[in-house]
Amino acid sequence: xxxxxxxxxxxxxxxxxxxxxxxxxxxxxxxxxxxxxxxxxxxxxxxxxxxxxxxxxxxxxxxxxxxxxxxxxxxxxxxxxxxxxxxxxxxxxxxxxxxxxxxxxxxxxxxxxxxxxxxxxxxxxxxxxxxxxxxxxxxxxxxxxxxxxxxxxxxxxxxxxxxxxxxxxxxxxxxxxxxxxxxxxxxxxxxxxxxxxxxxxxxxxxxxxxxxxxxxxxxxxxxxxxxxxxxxxxxxxxxxxxxxxxxxx
Amino acid sequence: xxxxxxxxxxxxxxxxxxxxxxxxxxxxxxxxxxxxxxxxxxxxxxxxxxxxxxxxxxxxxxxxxxxxxxxxxxxxxxxxxxxxxxxxxxxxxxxxxxxxxxxxxxxxxxxxxxxxxxxxxxxxxxxxxxxxxxxxxxxxxxxxxxxxxxxxxxxxxxxxxxxxx
Numbered sequence: 001x002x003x004x005x006x007x008x009x010x011x012x013x014x015x016x017x018x019x020x021x022x023x024x025x026x027x028x029x030x031x032x033x034x035x036x037x038x039x040x041x042x043x044x045x046x047x048x049x050x051x052x053x054x055x056x057x058x059x060x061x062x063x064x065x066x067x068x069x070x071x072x073x074x075x076x077x078x079x080x081x082x083x084x085x086x087x088x089x090x091x092x093x094x095x096x097x098x099x100x101x102x103x104x105x106x107x108x109x110x111x112x113x114x115x116x117x118x119x120x121x122x123x124x125x126x127x128x129x130x131x132x133x134x135x136x137x138x139x140x141x142x143x144x145x146x147x148x149x150x151x152x153x154x155x156x157x158x159x160x161x162x163x164x165x166x167x168x169x170x171x172x173x174x175x176x177x178x179x180x181x182x183x184x185x186x187x188x189x190x191x192x193x194x195x196x197x198x199x200x201x202x203x204x205x206x207x208x209x210x211x212x213x214x215x216x217x218x219x220x221x222x223x224x225x226x227x228x229x230x231x232x233x234x235x236x237x238x239x240x241x242x243x244x245x246x247x248x249x
Numbered sequence: 250x251x252x253x254x255x256x257x258x259x260x261x262x263x264x265x266x267x268x269x270x271x272x273x274x275x276x277x278x279x280x281x282x283x284x285x286x287x288x289x290x291x292x293x294x295x296x297x298x299x300x301x302x303x304x305x306x307x308x309x310x311x312x313x314x315x316x317x318x319x320x321x322x323x324x325x326x327x328x329x330x331x332x333x334x335x336x337x338x339x340x341x342x343x344x345x346x347x348x349x350x351x352x353x354x355x356x357x358x359x360x361x362x363x364x365x366x367x368x369x370x371x372x373x374x375x376x377x378x379x380x381x382x383x384x385x386x387x388x389x390x391x392x393x394x395x396x397x398x399x400x401x402x403x404x405x406x407x408x409x410x411x412x413x414x
Contacts, residue, residue, distance in 0.1 A: 036388035036398065043390035050302020054331065129332035133301055136336075136414050139365060144389055146367055205367070 007124065008062050009183035012076070013086040013222055015055030019077055020230070021091040021108060022048035023237050025101065033098050040144060044105065047137040052077070054130045078241035082224075082231050086181075089221035090173035092230040099152050099162035103170055106145035110198050111177045112138045114191045122186075146202045153206025160207075167208060175217025184222070251286045258284050258292065261316050268308045269393050272351040275309060277344030282330060291324040292317065297335045299414070300394040336360035337414045352377050354399065354410040374410050376401035 025045040032038025056073035063071045090108065095101045116138060119131035152163040178192040203210050220226065240247060262281055267273045275281055278299065285293040294313055298306050310327045317325050337356035345355035354377050370386040381403040389412070391398040397412040 036390075039392070040388060040390035043394055046302040046304070046394055047300060048302070050298075050300060054301055125332070129330075129334070130301075132334045133298070133331045136334075136360070137301060140389060143365065143367065150367065202367075 006183045006185050008059055009086065010185045011055050011059040011062065011127065013184065015052045015059060015076070016085045016087040017091050018048045018055065019052035020085070020087040020233060022052060023233055024091065024095055027095055028101065041101070044141050047141065051130070051134050054133065058126050058130065074241070078238045082226060082234055084224060085226065085230060085234070086222050086224060088176050089218055089227055090170060090176070092221070092227060092233060093170070093173065094229060096166065097162055099159065100166040100169065102145055102148045102152065103163060103166040105141060106149050106202070107170065107174050109138055109142040109145050111191070111195055113142050114194050115186060115188055118186060118191070149202055150206040153208040163208065167211065171211045172216060172218050176219045176221060179219055181222040254286045255284050258317070261320055262313065265309065265312045265316055268305050270348070270353065272347045273344050277341045277347060279339030279341065280335060291326070292322055293326045293328055295328045295330055297330050299335050303394060337411065348411060349377050352408060353396070354408060356411045356413045358413045360413055371413070374399055376404060376406065377408055378406050379404040
């Protein structure tokens with residue numbers, strides 16, 4: 001039973017992170033800097049929402065089998081409260097400018113590529129299947145966001161200032177990936193060196209100075225302690241289903 | 250008897266197209282994993298998504314059910330499976346030809362050989378209009394999850410490329 005709860009919580013953590021970042025990125029729809037990049041960020045959003053759906057469907061199945069509940073992917077996405085969400089804090093931060101959105105995607109895609117490679121070997125066959133399904137999508141996200149970090153860092157004075165400001169703002173939210181919550185079945189702590197290594201390669205190409213070691217890192221998202229931003233996202237995302245439960249297109 | 254039934258069901262599935270790329274049947278695309286006919290009249294169709302977030306999957310499942318009901322079948326179950334994960338290597342040769350005739354360049358690299366080097370792009374993608382391979386990537390992400398946007402440098406025509414996955 002203990003293990004079952006851990007599995008459900010871990011699955012929800014993965015689902016919430018994909019959903020909340022998807023919801024954030026989706027706000028770029030029709031606001032991207034140029035048409036092709038508007039389409040790119042919304043395609044990435046679609047992949048993230050797809051990942052979230054797969055994780056939520058699995059979590060719902062586990063919860064229904066264990067406790068005779070009646071959860072669905074929709075009840076989990078639309079009827080849980082802020083404190084129930086387990087997403088990384090970085091996913092819920094505002095989009096800011098294009099540099100901030102790109103850098104966040106790059107940090108998360110780099111992390112996801114490592115975590116999902118590990119998950120593909122999981123003894124849990126459904127999580128392994130979801131990871132295998134998602135990994136090639138993530139590789140496309142990683143390539144695209146890495147190229148943009150380089151383009152901005154090694155671009156104009158304006159683009160460089162913006163990406164440097166994004167590094168300053170976002171860096172303290174990257175430590176959370178590697179600090180395990182009590183329920184997490186995948187220990188991401190041992191992915192940190194690989195993650196730092198991948199980020200350093202891209203930062204060097206982008207001529208972005210690597211942040212100093214041992215900086216203070218924000219935590220709390222994985223255990224439901226969120227920034228003030230999440231409540232607003234959830235209010236907007238859930239309002240229709242809360243007002244008209246079960247409404248469909 | 251079951252074999253006949255299965256063959257008939259495959260004929261029906263061949264008439265169901267991907268709503269986003271209507272020239273391709275779901276069999277061409279390689280998303281039908283199995284058709285299981287039990288000794289009673291129950292039928293199970295197992296399908297797998299192309300991309301995690303492919304919005305066409307619900308429409309495809311609905312179409313399958315509808316077409317089979319029209320053909321007189323009942324007790325139809327549609328099961329989604331994620332494993333083994335779909336890849337563009339599963340697209341049939343006939344499917345690739347149909348894509349090309351429709352104006353979308355078919356995937357031409359094995360799924361395992363996707364470029365991962367930064368700023369590297371798939372080259373020599375054949376323009377579906379003038380057949381020149383002098384083409385360039387405009388954007389990795391296109392009008393649907395499965396396509397990239399290319400342009401032919403010779404005839405100037407922009408075109409979709411069904412990207413390797």
